[in-house]
Amino acid sequence: MPEKPYDHAKIELKWYQRWQNADFYRAEENSAKPKFYVLEMLPYPSGTLHIGHIRNYSIGDALARYKWMRGFNVLHPMGWDAFGLPAENAAIANRQPPRQWTLQNIQAMKKTHRRFAFSYDWDREVSTCEPEYYRWNQWFFLKMLERGLAYRKKALVNWCPKCATVLANEQVVEGCCWRHEDTPVEQRALEQWFLKITAYADQLLADMRQLEDGWPERVLIMQRNWIGRSEGAEIDFTLAGTDQKIRVFTTRVDTIYGATCVILAPEHPLNAQLLDPAGQARAKAMVDARAGRDPGDIEKEGFFSGSYAVNPYSDENVPIWVGNFVLMGYGTGAIMAVPAHDERDFEFCRKYSIAIRPVIRPVGGELGVEPGLTVAFTEDGIVEHTGDWSGLTSEEARDKMAAHARVNGFGDAAVTFRIKDWGISRQRYWGTPIPVIYCPACGLVAVPEDQLPVRLPDRVEITGAGRSPLENVPEFVNVACPKCGGAARRETDTMDTFIDSSWYFYRYCDPHNDKAPFDPAKIAYWFEIDQYIGGVEHAILHLIYSRFFTKVMRDIGLIRNSEPVRRLFTQGMVIAEGAKMSKSKGNVVGADLLAEKYGADTARMFVLFAAPPEKEVDWRWEGADGIYRFLGRVYRFATRRIGTAAPEAGAADRQVLRKLHQCLQKITEDFESRWHFNTCIASIMELVNVLYAEEENIGSAVLNDVLVKLALMLAPFAPYLAQEIWEELGHDGPVFRQQWPAYDPELAKPEEAEIVVQVNGKLRSRVYAPFGTPQDALEKLALADPKTQQSIAAKQIVRIIAVPDKLVNIVVK
RNA sequence: GCGGAUGUGGCGAAAUUGGCAGACGCGCUGGAUUUAGGUUCCAGUUCCCGCAAGGGAGUGUAGGUUCAAGUCCUAUCAUCCGCACCA
Numbered sequence: 001m002p003e004k005p006y007d008h009a010k011i012e013l014k015w016y017q018r019w020q021n022a023d024f025y026r027a028e029e030n031s032a033k034p035k036f037y038v039l040e041m042l043p044y045p046s047g048t049l050h051i052g053h054i055r056n057y058s059i060g061d062a063l064a065r066y067k068w069m070r071g072f073n074v075l076h077p078m079g080w081d082a083f084g085l086p087a088e089n090a091a092i093a094n095r096q097p098p099r100q101w102t103l104q105n106i107q108a109m110k111k112t113h114r115r116f117a118f119s120y121d122w123d124r125e126v127s128t129c130e131p132e133y134y135r136w137n138q139w140f141f142l143k144m145l146e147r148g149l150a151y152r153k154k155a156l157v158n159w160c161p162k163c164a165t166v167l168a169n170e171q172v173v174e175g176c177c178w179r180h181e182d183t184p185v186e187q188r189a190l191e192q193w194f195l196k197i198t199a200y201a202d203q204l205l206a207d208m209r210q211l212e213d214g215w216p217e218r219v220l221i222m223q224r225n226w227i228g229r230s231e232g233a234e235i236d237f238t239l240a241g242t243d244q245k246i247r248v249f250t251t252r253v254d255t256i257y258g259a260t261c262v263i264l265a266p267e268h269p270l271n272a273q274l275l276d277p278a279g280q281a282r283a284k285a286m287v288d289a290r291a292g293r294d295p296g297d298i299e300k301e302g303f304f305s306g307s308y309a310v311n312p313y314s315d316e317n318v319p320i321w322v323g324n325f326v327l328m329g330y331g332t333g334a335i336m337a338v339p340a341h342d343e344r345d346f347e348f349c350r351k352y353s354i355a356i357r358p359v360i361r362p363v364g365g366e367l368g369v370e371p372g373l374t375v376a377f378t379e380d381g382i383v384e385h386t387g388d389w390s391g392l393t394s395e396e397a398r399d400k401m402a403a404h405a406r407v408n409g410f411g412d413a414a415v416t417f418r419i420k421d422w423g424i425s426r427q428r429y430w431g432t433p434i435p436v437i438y439c440p441a442c443g444l445v446a447v448p449e450d451q452l453p454v455r456l457p458d459r460v461e462i463t464g465a466g467r468s469p470l471e472n473v474p475e476f477v478n479v480a481c482p483k484c485g486g487a488a489r490r491e492t493d494t495m496d497t498f499i500d501s502s503w504y505f506y507r508y509c510d511p512h513n514d515k516a517p518f519d520p521a522k523i524a525y526w527f528e529i530d531q532y533i534g535g536v537e538h539a540i541l542h543l544i545y546s547r548f549f550t551k552v553m554r555d556i557g558l559i560r561n562s563e564p565v566r567r568l569f570t571q572g573m574v575i576a577e578g579a580k581m582s583k584s585k586g587n588v589v590g591a592d593l594l595a596e597k598y599g600a601d602t603a604r605m606f607v608l609f610a611a612p613p614e615k616e617v618d619w620r621w622e623g624a625d626g627i628y629r630f631l632g633r634v635y636r637f638a639t640r641r642i643g644t645a646a647p648e649a650g651a652a653d654r655q656v657l658r659k660l661h662q663c664l665q666k667i668t669e670d671f672e673s674r675w676h677f678n679t680c681i682a683s684i685m686e687l688v689n690v691l692y693a694e695e696e697n698i699g700s701a702v703l704n705d706v707l708v709k710l711a712l713m714l715a716p717f718a719p720y721l722a723q724e725i726w727e728e729l730g731h732d733g734p735v736f737r738q739q740w741p742a743y744d745p746e747l748a749k750p751e752e753a754e755i756v757v758q759v760n761g762k763l764r765s766r767v768y769a770p771f772g773t774p775q776d777a778l779e780k781l782a783l784a785d786p787k788t789q790q791s792i793a794a795k796q797i798v799r800i801i802a803v804p805d806k807l808v809n810i811v812v813k
Numbered sequence: 814g815c816g817g818a819u820g821u822g823g824c825g826a827a828a829u830u831g832g833c834a835g836a837c838g839c840g841c842u843g844g845a846u847u848u849a850g851g852u853u854c855c856a857g858u859u860c861c862c863g864c865a866a867g868g869g870a871g872u873g874u875a876g877g878u879u880c881a882a883g884u885c886c887u888a889u890c891a892u893c894c895g896c897a898c899c900a
Binding site: 005217218221222225226228230232248249250251252263298300323324325326327329330331334335336337338342343344345347416417418536539540609610611612615616617618620622623625626627629630632633636669670673674676678679681682683684685686689692754756758760761763766798799800801803806807809810811 | 814815816817818819824825826827828829832833836837838839840852853854880881893894895896897898899900
């Protein structure tokens with residue numbers, strides 16, 4: 001058959017049209033096959049897919065197709081994280097309703113998705129902005145409300161003046177808004193809804209043990225730090241002259257005899273009582289000055305409150321200070337300062353000339369002497385000047401002193417977490433309405449389940465002004481109280497969109513259910529997710545919230561699994577010609593342009609080829625040229641050999657078969673373990689290079705075998721081309737529904753082992769011997785080699801090391 | 814400051830178990846095909862010396878272990894990422 005040019009546009013259009021109504025990506029409901037749930041993180045519908053998305057989906061798609069070919073029942077769904085701020089910003093900018101803008105974007109992106117032929121089961125598509133979806137957000141919220149996991153409190157919250165909304169603590173990056181990195185966050189007091197994720201802090205931490213073999217270590221480390229479990233003790237100091245307690249948290253009770261003051265956070269409730277109006281004003285000023293600042297940049301400041309506290313161990317009176325470095329949100333909002341053994345306390349007390357009293361000496365060393373200390377000794381040691389506990393090690397002292405506090409009723413051992421409850425209220429329109437009603441008579445009333453969903457009204461004016469846009473929609477706000485029927489108001493805040501993405505992967509298992517979020521039996525079949533793939537930027541928020549939701553759902557009795565994701569893969573970023581892609585730089589590599597210029601196969605394959613998937617990839621157009629050339633080489637070879645007469649056997653048959661099976665082995669093993677698709681593709685290139693070099697020496701039997709398997713092994717990476725070759729070979733049906741070809745390790749092996757001959761560790765020659773040749777025979781063989789003899793001439797042989805099938809090293813003097 | 818990762822040709826990278834450093838690709842050089850450009854095919858391409866045969870050096874830097882180190886150990890430098898007054 002004459003060679004055909006590689007016309008990617010023609011090939012891809014042909015199969016795009018034929019695959020329009022294909023259903024071979026549909027997951028089976030009742031299947032005897034083993035299941036495999038592969039998931040890529042759902043995108044925000046910004047309107048365009050870029051090369052970063054393509055990388056994410058290409059990894060997942062290759063895996064999904066491979067698993068299908070290995071006989072699995074694969075669930076590979078896709079959806080849209082469709083609520084969120086950009087839709088409102090767009091509405092303000094071009095007067096287009098958020099819903100319309102979002103649906104348009106989804107349409108456009110879905111078209112691109114189809115163009116790339118990613119293997120999604122589109123019947124299961126989920127869009128989080130649809131009432132069919134978000135009603136279950138509301139339902140989960142009500143369940144949490146019932147269980148006391150959702151609550152309301154007035155709190156200082158992060159307020160971004162640009163977004164005009166509240167930010168979760170996690171959305172504050174270095175004191176600034178995560179979307180507007182140059183906008184400092186302000187503090188405002190608002191009534192907010194919170195989810196009690198702290199109730200699960202211990203479980204979230206403990207269950208990470210189940211994830212250790214399936215999740216990247218660094219993600220687990222980040223989560224562990226985020227949860228921030230810290231063991232110590234809570235101790236009550238007493239306000240001098242009263243019975244009033246001031247509770248502090250410390251990890252170092254063993255140093256408490258060195259406490260020379262107690263320091264309160266500026267927001268500490270006791271300040272209202274202790275401070276005069278001037279002092280309260282100073283405390284307020286501290287709070288404001290701290291808002292949105294990088295804590296490292298703020299100098300420690302404080303002032304004496306005028307009152308004293310009694311150390312319950314020593315009965316000593318110490319001054320109570322107010323300090324800007326003490327955080328209300330951590331521990332009890334009050335600390336005991338032990339300047340001799342804590343760097344921060346040291347800095348503070350030096351500055352204000354507060355006493356410094358060493359009580360811990362290094363093991364085998366001397367107790368520090370004051371005045372004259374220049375640094376705090378923060379390590380464990382031997383406790384001194386500490387009553388009956390003197391002479392104990394720090395560790396012993398901590399245990400015994402905490403027990404003492406418990407027995408005497410002024411404290412106990414305690415555990416504190418860094419993680420805070422999840423503030424979910426947003427003063428925004430484009431999100432899930434929070435299903436509660438405020439009734440003047442009945443107070444806070446949950447919307448009854450049978451009245452869900454609380455629908456987002458369509459006609460809303462979005463101005464970007466501070467209050468929630470829903471406040472201005474009387475038909476939304478004004479409602480009859482479900483309890484008493486009287487006039488009442490709806491909650492106008494909407495939910496954080498991280499709620500949407502915390503459970504969407506469950507909905508994929510039963511996306512059209514209108515009686516429940518899903519049928520538990522379906523979850524029992526599909527869960528856990530076997531492989532989740534996405535960016536490391538979601539290492540903390542999305543993935544911790546998802547784990548939290550899973551545990552709550554389990555406790556409600558909906559599901560049985562405690563963790564949603566068995567294996568997580570975090571792919572590296574794609575940057576463009578050395579720079580991070582961003583709209584403002586205008587260097588975003590769009591997926592449509594890629595498909596236009598090279599075709600989907602080339603774009604996919606390049607991002608897989610450029611680097612291993614966990615690493616960053618630099619998109620370079622010339623690099624893509626290389627893949628395009630390679631696919632052309634494959635196609636031209638296939639078309640010119642198919643149907644071309646050749647003898648049954650050829651001189652290069654064994655060599656070609658060896659390369660083929662080496663290649664198959666490599667790819668198979670990589671899919672099962674480390675996913676270095678870059679070297680998999682390199683290996684296919686090597687095979688094709690051999691086919692070119694030996695084209696005339698390949699017999700027809702081997703040739704047909706190689707072409708069939710070449711199409712099969714290209715199927716996960718370049719499905720269009722693989723399918724086209726599959727058809728040229730005379731086969732029907734989708735190539736990626738064929739069985740994955742098995743490799744034969746015997747065929748993959750070379751006929752003889754190549755033995756490297758070194759002299760003093762330097763390569764001097766190589767000899768060949770059958771596999772398994774014993775060491776002494778190898779030595780003889782090496783010594784008999786003329787090149788080796790030349791290298792060791794006139795030298796004395798000291799030692800010979802022979803490694804079977806590998807090398808001989810001759811040590812000479 | 815704490816934690817983690819990464820340093821290999823002009824570039825992206827490979828070397829999975831301590832055993833041939835640089836597979837594969839880009840770029841570049843040369844040749845063939847072509848009226849020409851492009852395409853395609855073939856060859857070369859770590860650096861230094863050499864016409865060549867050949868030799869020497871070489872995986873951020875300095876040491877160490879070993880017959881043998883990109884790989885293991887110690888120190889150090891650089892870059893990137895995460896966390897950062899968490900008591």
